[in-house]
Amino acid sequence: MTDNINKETTNDSGAKDAQSTIETNTFPTMPTIASDRPWLNAYERYNIDATIDMPDDSTSLLEVFERNFSRYGQKPAYICMGASISFKQLDLYSRQIASYLQSLGLVKGDKVGAMMPNILQYPIVMLGIIRAGMVLVNVNPLYTSRELSHQLHDSGAKALFIVENFAKTYEEAEDKGQVKHVIVCKLGDMLGTVKGTVVNLVARHVKKMIPSYSLPESTSFKHALNAVSASEYKRPDMNLSDVALLQYTGGTTGVAKGAMLSHGNLIANMLQISALMDSAFEDDIEATDVLLTALPLYHVFSFMVCGMYSMYQGCAGLLIPNPRDLDGLIKEMGKYKPAFIPAVNTLFNGLVHKDSFADLDFSNLKASIGGGMSVLPSVAKEWHKITGLPIVEGYGLSETSPVVAFNPMTIAEFTGKIGIPASSTDVILIDDDENEVALGDRGEICVKGPQVMIGYQNRPEETAESFTVNGYLKTGDIGIMDEKGFIKIVDRKKDMILVSGFNVYPNEIEEAMSEHPGVVECGAIGIPNDDRGEEPKIFVVKKGNVTEQELLDFGKKQLTGYKRPRHVQFVDELPKSNVGKILRKELRKMEGLE
Known part of the structure; x- marks a missing residue:
């Protein structure tokens, strides 16, 4: 599909490139893949292109978006709460937001945050930021003020779009970094005058969803949308090497870091997903196809599959602001009959246990795509039984845009494996000395391909440590590759806890919980949970009479929902190495997990 991404005449805004200080080769590189890689035969068997053809280096996402706006015109791009916007409207609205950002004096390369759930404003803002030549910073709207402070400071964001439900969090953030401009959105802003007014009134006065806040220097989303004409937009000169997105992740260890x-x-990963989808649906994706967007778009899996690829393909994204409301979600699915359902195990599991889900009409369903966390075989079996189709699992990381590997879309049964490497991607499994292991042996999964990040924002040393000496990104996951090139994850090298597809890092929990005056020190691990995969547990050496409930309540104030401890165990001392490092492996042994 790359022949449709053509370079158009651009108008240089004359803005200073804030990314010019990145001293690295930022162009996506195509790895040399040895002819004996076992998955190459699988490409032939499943009719998947072995390579992607990247467009010219002077191309950017701007060409991709502009092609879509022209090609898909009046087609609905996104649907939310009964309202929709077409690709033509998305073009206009995003240019208006881009013009507004440029009018503030922000320049190419400046960082702009988006802190909102899946509502119509998100794709408008996301596209507006990137079309302005700026860098989108995805922010989890459920962050606490403490977590938000870190991300604003680290990213250097100069502006922030935020839904008013979470404006109190921003107000209470102690470190607002470089943010000078705050744009507050209301849930109903894009739903029409009557419906939007009703939704906003219900959110504020009936459901009490909006804590009182005071941000006197902020402006409204409606003002930002209409303040500057789209004709004032100055199209920046962008290319493949320019940073488009800061996606925050724990990386291989530590506190949240921004993957550049x-x-x-992002274009490479879109083309890689397209190669997979074309192998099964090249002539079968229709103009009326709906892609369920229940996973939050600030999560990299949803951002790429439900955001970038959906628009690239011309699907209509069905935005679900609150996927925890399973009854409401099922009602929307019944109304719009999605053709594609990307989800994590938690959501698949929740749906199959609702009787109303089994009553849906699945005649439009073409694929169910699992990512973010391992899908349990029992959940996959029940899903197949109800929908008539298997869950097709894939694997990726924030650092890889995110897709690294996938199962072919035409598999007849759930495989329990993460699949084969994406097109133009080389994967090796290595031992602790960075030597490749033999087929069938355990090794750390390492990746090289055009979708692999430039590096971590502000962290050159940690970037270097994340790659092997020959340039492969070390994932921290331990896998086994079979003779056909299919990979199964069998362990995790790093201490990361995986909760409903979100990375949670023990040292962030430990740092936050140690601020409680009743905690001398603590260690965190993940323990199995049928619904969420894992959930955090802390082992605490306490001072005084602090109780388990006090610490659980403290965690709610310090950490967003999926990070907060769910279990507390008091101990007299923590197992440590001879240099004083907490031995989480020993904590797992205490829990009976090792």
Whole structure:
């Protein structure tokens, strides 16, 4: 499909490139893949292109978006709460937001945050930021003020779009970094005058969803949308090497770090997903196809599959602001009959246990795509039984835009494996000395491909440590590759806890919980949970009479929902190494997990 991404005449805004200080080759590179890689035969068997053809280096996501706006015109791009916007409207609204950002004096390369759930404003803002030549910073709207402070400071964001439900969090953030401009959105802003007014009144006065806040220097989303004409938009000169997205992740260890993903990285991953989808649906994706967007778009899996690829393909994204409301979600699915359902195990599991889900009409369903966390075989079996189709699982990381590997879309049964490497991607499994292991042996999964990040924002040393000496990204996951090139994850090298597809890092929990005056020190691990995969547990050496409930309540104030401890165990001392490092492996042994 790359022949449709053509370079158009651009108008240089003359803005200073804030990314010019990145001293690295930021163009996506195509790895040399040895002819004996076992998955190459699988490409032939499943009719998947072995390579992607990247567009010219002077191309950017701007060409991709503009092609879509022209090609899909009046087609609905996104649907939410009964309202929709077409690709033509998305073009206009995003240019208006881009013009507004440029009018504030922000320049190419400046960081702009988006802190909102899946509502119509998100794709408008996301596209507006990137079309302005700026860098999108995805922010989890459920962050606490403490977590938000870290991300604003680290990213250097100069502006922030935020839904008013979470404006109190921003107000209470102690470190607002470089943010000078705050744009507050209301849930109903894009739902029409009557419906939007009703939704906003219900959210504020009936459901009490909006804590009182005071941000006197902020402006409204409606003002930002209409303040500057789209004709004032100055199209920046962008290329594959420019950073498009800062996607925050724990990386291989530690506190949240911003993975710098370039225009080239994101285009490459779109083309890689397209190669997979075309192998099964090249002539079968229709103009009326709906892609369920229940996973939050600030999560990299949803951002790429439900955001970038959906628009690239011309699907209508069905935005679900609150996927925890399973009854409401099922009602929307019944109304719009999605053709594609990307989800994590938690959501698949929740749906199959609702009787009303089994009553839905699945005649439009073409694929169910699992990512973010391992799908349990029992859940996959029940899903197949109800929908008539298997869950097709894939694997990726924030650092890889995110897709690294996938199962072919035409598999007859759930495989329990993460599949084969994406097109133009080389995967090796290595031992602790960075030597490749033999087929069938355990090794750390390492990746090289055009979708692999430039590096971590502000962290050159940690970036270097994340790659092997020959340039492969070390994932921290331990896998086994079979003779056909299919990979199964069998362990995790890093201490990361995986909760409903979100990375949670023990040292962030430990740092936050140690601020409680009744905690001398603590250690965190993940323990199995049928619904969420894992959930955090802390082992605490306490001072005084602090109780388990006090610590659980403290965690709610310090950490967003999926990060907060769900279990507390008091101990006299924590197992440590001879240099004083908490031995989480020993904590797992205490829990009976090792």
